[in-house]
Amino acid sequence: MPQSYARRMDRVRPSAIRELLKHGADPALISFGGGYPDQRLFPLDDLRSVFDALLQPEQAASLQYTTSDGLPALREAIAERMTAQGTPMVADDVLILSGGQQGLDLVAKMLVDPGDTVIVEDPTFLGALIAFAPLEPTYATVRLDEHGMDTDHLAEVLAANPGVRMLYTVPDFHNPTGVTMSLERRRRLIELANEHGLVVLEDSPYRELRFDGEPVPTLKSLDTEGRVIHLSSFSKILAPGMRLGWLAASPELRERLGLLKLAADTQSGTLAMHAAASFIAGFDLDAHVERLRVAYGAKRDLMLATIDEAFPASVGRTTPEGGLFTWLTFPEGFDSARFMAEVALPEAKVAYVPGTTFFADGGHPNHARVNFSNVSDDDIVAGITRLGHHLRRELA
Ligand SMILES: Cc1ncc(COP(=O)(O)O)c(C=O)c1O
Known part of the structure; x- marks a missing residue:
């Protein structure tokens, strides 16, 4: 049945992140694309007792x-x-x-x-x-x-x-x-x-x-x-x-x-x-947040140190003092979406979010967002190292 919709639906489109999730099924893939917190850090015991008491x-x-x-x-x-x-x-x-x-x-x-x-x-x-x-x-x-x-x-x-x-x-x-x-x-x-x-x-x-x-x-x-x-x-x-x-x-x-x-x-x-x-x-929400800070701070440190070691010098990154992400800047002319489709996903088995998607007017293809909160330490090192290897070849 052909259906017409309200005009606003012209603006309601699937996002690049949704597209990216399709690749999430590959078990070899290391994804820096998400923005999830680490569920191993949820305060399950405390929440269980809270929900028990409420029910x-x-x-x-x-x-x-x-x-x-x-x-x-x-x-x-x-x-x-x-x-x-x-x-x-x-x-x-x-x-x-x-x-x-x-x-x-x-x-x-x-x-x-x-x-x-x-x-x-x-x-x-x-x-x-x-x-x-x-x-x-x-x-x-x-x-x-x-x-x-x-x-x-x-x-x-x-x-x-x-x-x-x-x-x-x-x-x-x-x-x-x-x-x-x-x-x-x-x-x-x-x-x-x-x-x-x-x-x-x-x-x-x-x-x-x-x-x-x-x-x-x-x-x-x-x-x-x-x-x-x-x-x-x-x-x-x-x-x-x-x-x-x-x-x-x-x-x-x-x-x-x-x-x-x-x-x-x-x-x-x-x-x-x-x-x-x-x-x-x-319970102690402040103490819980402190545990998160320590855990995510260590992951931030590991990710930045691995980027500095593995990536070519022509790739820039931010130094976040908190949060879940760092942001990569590749040389002018580099297309991070193309590189992900042609090299990062099929060869390096690594995903990130191509930067264009975050710009209201598009463009700016030479950036990527990488997440460190929901990736294991081993995967941070392995994924960033693999990405670095392919970036060095690409940008040589
Ligand atoms: C900047 C920013 N604002 C808002 C949200 C929305 O989060 P939630 O709806 O889970 O509170 C997010 C989630 O990632 C975010 O990064």
Whole structure:
């Protein structure tokens, strides 16, 4: 049956990452393409006892409908944690989400009419481009370097695009590049947002996974006019399958986002919200996050050292101070998607994500994102060494 669809479906297409997963079945393949946390680090024993306690008759309400904004105890716990970490807020500022991904959808629904310009980093998080696409935005892109979004370039982009409403940034351990925005640039970004009347969506699910260096204040904590929506998630600090995230915003924005949340899915899963709240109340989330930092930090070190040893000098990489990824820059003219299809997958048996997919306007074929959190130490060494061997031949 030939079927016609809403116009927005023209923008809803399978992503390169989905294509890549097709190759995941080859047991010899070492994939640096994913962005998963390491499931061997999930706090299974603690979560088992949390879920056991919730699935008792006297706790049956943990399977009941609850308020759309989220379980009050969880909102309270998040506000306390974020306040303790330097971003002051109260429970009322917090909206619980079904994963951080839902925040991308809701904020875009609130701010983007078809054809509106959204400012994003170049490159940016692919999941954000996927979430924004049905709203039919156009993009204005801002350069990024090792200190995050280039705010001089942002000032130019804003001058060329009057009336822009929304800016999206991943300031901490950026996906895909791993870089972190400097404090100076964060201050400048807030100044520019105030000057131009922007709403800033600060997406920071990796913030707590810092391996070294000092935390840089959140944009939300530097916000002077209630323009920053801070978005975060339990996916990388607890477990992504719980599908829990949160946003914190000014009362005016939070209220509207709450109405959109109600329309989208009524509420996030009550059991998951209870479990996260009980975990925070009864166990030590900070100690758990510390274990993750140590484990992922060691994997980061191993990956960077192996890249430095195995790759030709003409391949650049970032030095992420946290998060899950590093970003490779190959010489001009190198096509990382072609190399993956013709050499990396069939010969080296290694996958990564070709960089083009993270650029709102495509292009930039000479980059790749590589993940270190969900690859064993042996596979990091073997996969990077194999890739390096083939890159040396290719780039000789
Ligand atoms: C930058 C960024 N934002 C948001 C998300 C969404 O994560 P979740 O929906 O699991 O919270 C991710 C997941 O990888 C991400 O990397």
